[in-house]
Amino acid sequence: MVTGSRFTSAVDRRTVLKFGAAGAAVAALSSRKASAERLRTSARIVIAGAGAAGISAAARLVQVLDGASITLVDARKEHYYQPGFTLVAAGLKPESYTVAANRDLVPAGVTLVEERVEEFDPAGNKVVTNTGRSLPYDFLIVATGLRLDYGAIAGMDMRLIGRDGIGSVFAGPKAAAATWQEMSRFADKGGIGLFGRPATEMKCAGAPLKYTFITDDYLRRRGNRGRAEVIYAAPTKGLFSVPIVSEKVRMLYQERGVKVRYEHVMTAIDPGRRVATFKTPSGSEEIRYDFVNVIPPMRAPEAVRRSELAWQSGPFAADGWMEVDRSTLRHRRFANVFGVGDVAGVPKGKTAASVKWQVPIAIDHLAGTISGKPSTMAYNGYTSCPLITRLGRAMLVEFDYDDNLLPSFPGVIAPLEELWITWVMKEVALKATYYSMLRGHA
Numbered sequence: 469m470v471t472g473s474r475f476t477s478a479v480d481r482r483t484v485l486k487f488g489a490a491g492a493a494v495a496a497l498s499s500r501k502a503s504a505e506r507l508r509t510s511a512r513i514v515i516a517g518a519g520a521a522g523i524s525a526a527a528r529l530v531q532v533l534d535g536a537s538i539t540l541v542d543a544r545k546e547h548y549y550q551p552g553f554t555l556v557a558a559g560l561k562p563e564s565y566t567v568a569a570n571r572d573l574v575p576a577g578v579t580l581v582e583e584r585v586e587e588f589d590p591a592g593n594k595v596v597t598n599t600g601r602s603l604p605y606d607f608l609i610v611a612t613g614l615r616l617d618y619g620a621i622a623g624m625d626m627r628l629i630g631r632d633g634i635g636s637v638f639a640g641p642k643a644a645a646a647t648w649q650e651m652s653r654f655a656d657k658g659g660i661g662l663f664g665r666p667a668t669e670m671k672c673a674g675a676p677l678k679y680t681f682i683t684d685d686y687l688r689r690r691g692n693r694g695r696a697e698v699i700y701a702a703p704t705k706g707l708f709s710v711p712i713v714s715e716k717v718r719m720l721y722q723e724r725g726v727k728v729r730y731e732h733v734m735t736a737i738d739p740g741r742r743v744a745t746f747k748t749p750s751g752s753e754e755i756r757y758d759f760v761n762v763i764p765p766m767r768a769p770e771a772v773r774r775s776e777l778a779w780q781s782g783p784f785a786a787d788g789w790m791e792v793d794r795s796t797l798r799h800r801r802f803a804n805v806f807g808v809g810d811v812a813g814v815p816k817g818k819t820a821a822s823v824k825w826q827v828p829i830a831i832d833h834l835a836g837t838i839s840g841k842p843s844t845m846a847y848n849g850y851t852s853c854p855l856i857t858r859l860g861r862a863m864l865v866e867f868d869y870d871d872n873l874l875p876s877f878p879g880v881i882a883p884l885e886e887l888w889i890t891w892v893m894k895e896v897a898l899k900a901t902y903y904s905m906l907r908g909h910a
Contacts, residue, residue: 506534509838514595514605516585518542518570520550520906521809521823522611527908528831530575533838539603540574541595543584547573551820551898553637554675554856556644558682559652560895563641573906585612588775590802607804607834610790612772614671614810614818618764622736622745629762632739636762637679638671651759655686658695659758662744666765667703667733668787671810671818674853674865676700677707677717679761684724685858698725699755701732701746709816710871713855716884720857729755737762768811777805779813789813794869795846797830804837806830814849815869820902821852824910850874854894862890 552566583597594604630646665676687693708714736745773788790807794814799805829845836843849869856862866874
């Protein structure tokens with residue numbers, strides 16, 4: 469195997485030539501991105517995962533390539549609009565707001581295999597599903613998302629969500645609705661509300677912060693804030709990976725009486741006693757709760773973790789994130805493989821907004837390999853978080869790998885201001901943008 473922009477030994481010069489006159493066709497174009505003419509190729513492309521990243525990738529491939537065999541593999545029948553989970557857990561949207569049928573979202577011309585990828589074999593250029601079906605490929609796009617590891621918290625079980633003061637926004641539409649019921653009961657009575665996030669990489673790192681803000685607001689609206697103690701357990705010495713955003717949230721929490729416990733990582737929960745246990749620098753600590761929003765450690769799916777696609781060393785290796793170049797999303801050791809979305813082992817980028825930027829870049833590099841005209845596009849780590857700070861107000865936080873703020877609407881939406889217009893974007897406009905992305909528009 470070789471690194472860099474060259475193919476692995478399994479995808480050599482003969483493989484590139486096999487894709488026909490693609491190179492000549494593209495050479496005649498002044499710009500592949502600017503042209504409506506699609507690239508002719510007979511490449512076999514497998515996409516593992518039919519979430520936001522997988523379906524978006526399929527749609528872009530259909531737009532860019534002509535004649536390719538595109539196969540999308542995912543056993544899950546339902547497609548979840550995950551940015552809506554917080555709105556469901558806030559009592560603002562029904563469960564149905566976040567659910568669609570995957571089959572209805574698959575682009576025409578793409579074959580959907582409703583099975584789970586059980587094994588990745590990048591050396592053999594194939595994936596194997598849970599039924600034993602072998603799917604060979606010339607290119608592979610891994611978009612499997614991540615796994616919520618509730619089992620890593622002793623005493624925690626997904627069946628507990630919606631009972632005895634336990635909520636968990638991330639576990640799915642039903643769990644989000646059950647979380648709302650538990651949080652609402654807490655807001656009616658007061659007590660101790662416990663929030664936090666895991667020490668691992670996670671999707672939408674702003675969600676734990678915003679749900680703390682939302683709960684605080686409901687307590688105030690129901691006249692029970694004085695009867696409640698709100699605690700946020702941060703696994704590090706900060707509240708957010710971007711220092712200026714972390715400081716803004718710290719100031720808002722201080723202003724609203726949210727008590728922060730730094731360097732606290734949840735390790736266990738006792739539903740009967742309503743006590744959570746945390747690992748801290750000074751040892752184990754128990755915190756009692758009346759309501760707790762449990763967010764488990766997040767890791768790459770097992771099929772990725774145990775494959776050659778995972779990082780072999782470094783900060784992303786422990787949780788099995790996929791080893792990709794952070795600028796191109798191309799695998800660093802298997803050059804005909806790309807990783808997009810939550811599974812990608814990059815410093816930032818586990819949001820739907822990141823998918824919108826990642827997918828076009830990965831597809832452009834894939835097409836450039838077929839054509840022999842390498843892409844110059846690069847992903848800069850763009851991530852976006854509409855951070856709700858109270859019902860009717862939110863901050864639009866956008867940043868890159870280097871923690872630079874990247875406002876999309878300079879002069880209109882200040883990135884660290886609590887604005888009504890940002891709230892409208894989150895509650896109303898974002899879903900339309902998301903489904904536009906699934907159709908390949910970005």
